[in-house]
Amino acid sequence: MGGAVEDAASNENQWYVAATTLRSDEPARVLKAEDTFGIFDRHGDIHQVTSSEQGLYHGGTSYLSHFELRINGQRPLILNSTIKKDNSLLAVDMTMPDLFKDDVLVIPRGSVHVFRSVVLASPARHEHLRLVNYSDQTVDLKVEFRFASDYRDIFEVRGVHRPARGTMLAPEITEDTVVLGYRGLDGELRRTHIRFHWHPDQINDSCCSTTLRLGVHGESHLHVTISCLTDGAEVPTCDYYQAIDRIGASIAAARSSVGHIVTSNEQFNDWLGRSAADLDMLVTQTDHGPYPYAGVPWFSTPFGRDGIITALQTLWIRPELAKGVITYLAATQAESLEPERDAEPGKILHEARSGEMAALGEIPFKRYYGTVDATPLFIVLAGYYFRRTGDRDFIESVWPHIERALNWIDQHGDWDGDGFVEYARHSANGLIQQGWKDSNDSVFHADGSLAPAPVALCEVQGYVYEAKLLAAELAEVLGRGKWAQRLRQEAAILKRRFNEAFWLDELNTFALALDGEKRRCSVRASNAGHALFTGIAYPDYALRTAETLLATDSFSGWGIRTVAEGQSRYNPMSYHNGSVWPHDSAIAAMGLARYGFKDKAMKILTGLFEAAVFLDLHRLPELFCGFTRLPGQGPTLYPVACSPQAWASGAVFQLLQSCLGLSFAPEKPQIRFYHPQLPSYLSWLRISNLRFDAGVIDLALTRHAHDVGINVERKEGDIEVAVVV
Structure with a gap:
């Protein structure tokens, strides 16, 4: 995931996300709007600590590295701090501590209410501060805002050292405005425009102060707008209240085309609501349509693999997102051989970055293609998008890109012509491991030795298998019968050869990978769950793999460990070698359900749900540690995990789809439920505003002793509902 690795001491690990100090025990507060995001503490402050990721960021750069509120020199006491359920606003209730003057108590604690609310409307942060005096005497309050900006690139914040930086500009100060500035080595002018809406x-250049006199029950309101400006950009005219109105309208518009789920369980509803709101927040409007940025803070940018998987997870409930992902990735598909970017004709993007370091080539990720799996997954998404929507015209428009992706699989993806897709980096600064587990030490043998390249990952062969089958379906729809026939033949051969080459009879699972010498990496790992997800596994192997994935050495009680306990490189605190990733477990659950193991899929659903109950805001992070679940204790957090993370947010929707056996047949059109099941803690579930074909439908699902009943509560259009029990 974006090049985070395990061993910071190695020279190979230049893209390591450093954790030189532990995060504060208090949870961060995150807001995002398009290409702007902010990470604040519970007070709404940004601490000026070099090792902290707190800040206001725009376009991959920190525009505000310090912003703290002080009243009479003190930090107010927290009463409550929360992000609204729709992620539109940070609301903080505070009060003043006991304040003394010459040993005399002049303001008793709890007598002044301090309310602070923050919203983001890209590229600006809008703040409202309200102070109310509930005491029986007049109070004098000196309100200070302390601020600074260091204009660090997000990779500097991650821990990458730069030998040289640009120039900090002299501040521009007026009676109510401070403008901080930086001229980067890339020639770009970046300015932080801070407007105090009073005198x-x-x-x-670092502080603004105002003394307010509040009479008995008096109150005062202050507003601050902080805008992140690049060369030539004008200061936004939108104020705090207009920003709130625009955000509300934007959220309502986005939700109008998305299905809505509610259940009998309020805690489950909280998880659903937070996940949906996080996806709304992470989705960014690009020139090619909506795209889910991968995660805040380290990956708030387009990632090919992450965008595809998030779109697959949510395809059944928000198909327009998949269309945006396909369109964006088609437009950015590689056209030529560029070794320094690991680009080859037809290959799908790994990530795209803005910011000074990307512009200068100090990092290779301005537009980088070092991913082995995004290209087949791109085809998989296109195939499932057609099954969901029947949008033939769109598929015809992107078919040339699908052809080019298929050609990449056969020509560049298969290094040695053995029928398997492998990877090895061409770029000296690129990622060594180019699957979703992209830590440098994530692919290894039973003795712990690292697998030499080129590496053929287990899950990638499954992606290629399903890509060819789905491409065959699309080829037939478009009248390309010879393509379809050839692709199905190739898929059948790949399935046979995969099961012969990757199956580990002694471990009851598939090998993690084949190394450059075609030796099996005999390791129990979660990758095998992806083989079930794609259907490449033989049924008897799938049964044995399912048992292995849910055994106690693999299943932590919360989810499936990336590497099973007892394997040579197992470490529950690692990034990829023993941690639990919600999206990874959800993909495995989908695979288990595909082979009929609904009970095991529901076990994963339950584990991740119960993890969400323990976590702040019921938000699943990018990953958490793989320690075995203990009674009465929540999951152990990973210190630098992104939260929110798109494919962690999408996990709940994929998990529900797997348990319900939900699929679509656009040619009828028909919504299908194959052996639907609900866990014991969900008595009923309602899906409303589910759009399909030209219609919309509302469904009510009720759990009975031996099955799930489904009633149509509203239907517009000719939509059938079929249930196999």
Whole structure:
């Protein structure tokens, strides 16, 4: 995931996300709007700590590295701090501590209410501060805002050292405004425009202060707007209240075309609601349509693999997202051989970055293609998008890109012509491991030795298998019968050869990978769950793999470990060698359900649900540690995990789809439920505003002793509902 690795001491690990200090025990507060995001503490502050990821970021750069509120020199006491359920606003209730003057108590604690709310409307942060005096005497309050900006690139924040930086510009100060600036080595002018919407008593390049006199039950309101400006950009005219109105309208518009789920379980509803809101927040409008940025803070940018998997997870409930992902990735598909970017004709993007370091080539990720799996997954998404929507015209428009992706699989993806897709980096600065587990030490043999390249990953062969079958379906729809016939033949050969080459009879699972010498990496790992997800596994092997994935050495009680306990490189605190990733477990659950193991899929659903109950805001992070679940304790957090993360947010929707056996047949059109099941803690589930073909439908599902009943509560259009029990 974006090149985070395990061993910071190695020279190969330049893209390591450093954790030189532990995060604060208090949870971060995250807001995002398009290409702007903010990470604040529970007070709404940004601490000026070099090792902290707190800040206001725009376009991959920190525009505000310090912003703290002080009243009479003190930090107010927290009463409550929360992000609204729709992620539109941070609301913080505070009060003043006991304040003394010459040993005399002048403001008793709890007598002044301090309310702070923050919203983001890209490229600006809008703040409202309200102070109310509930005491029986007049109070004088000196309100200070302290601020600074260091204009660090997100990779500097991650821990990458730069030998040289650009120039900090002299601040521009007026009676109510401070403009900080930086001219990067890329020539770009970046400015932080801080507007105080009143006339402060004092203002300089790092602080603004105002003394307010509040009578009994008096109150005062202050507003601050902080805008992140690049060369030539004008200061936004939108104010706090207009920003709130625009955000509300934007959320309502986005939700109008998306299905909505509610259940009998309020805690489950909280998980659903937070996941949906996080996806709404992470989705960014690009020139090619909506795209889910991977995660905040380290991956708030387009990632090919992450975008595809998020779109697959949510395809049944928000298909327009998949269309945006396909369109964006088609437009950015590689056209030529560029070894420094690991690009080859037809290959799908790994990630795209803005920011000074990307512009200068100090990192290879401005537009980088070092991923082995995004290309077959691109075809998989296109195939499932057609099954969901029947949008033939769109598929015809992207078919040339599908052809080019198929050609990449056969020509560049298969290094040695053995029928398997492998990878090895061409770029000296690129990623060594190019599957979704992209830590440098994530592919290894039973003795712990690293697998030499080129590496053929277990899950990638499954992606290629399903890509060819789905491409065959699309080829037939478009009248390309010879393509379809050839692709099905190739898929059948790949399935046979995969099961022969990757199956580990002694471990009851598939090998993690084949190394460059075609030796099996005999390791129990979660990758095998992806083989079930794609259907490449023989049924008897799938049964044995299912048992292995849910055994106690693999299943932590919360989810499936990336590497099973007892394997040579197992470490429950590692990034990829023993941790639990919600999206990885959800993909395995989909695979288990595909082979009929609904009970095991529901076990994963339950584990991740119960993890969400323990976590702040009921938000599943990018990953958490793989320690065995203990009674009464929640999951152990990973210190630098992104939260929110798109494919962690999408996991709940994929898990529900797997348990319900939900699929679509656009030619009828028909919604199908294959052996639907609900866990014991969900008595009923309602799906409303589910759009399909030209219609919309609302469904009510009720759990009975031996099956799930489905009633149509509303239907517009000619939509059938079929249930196999």
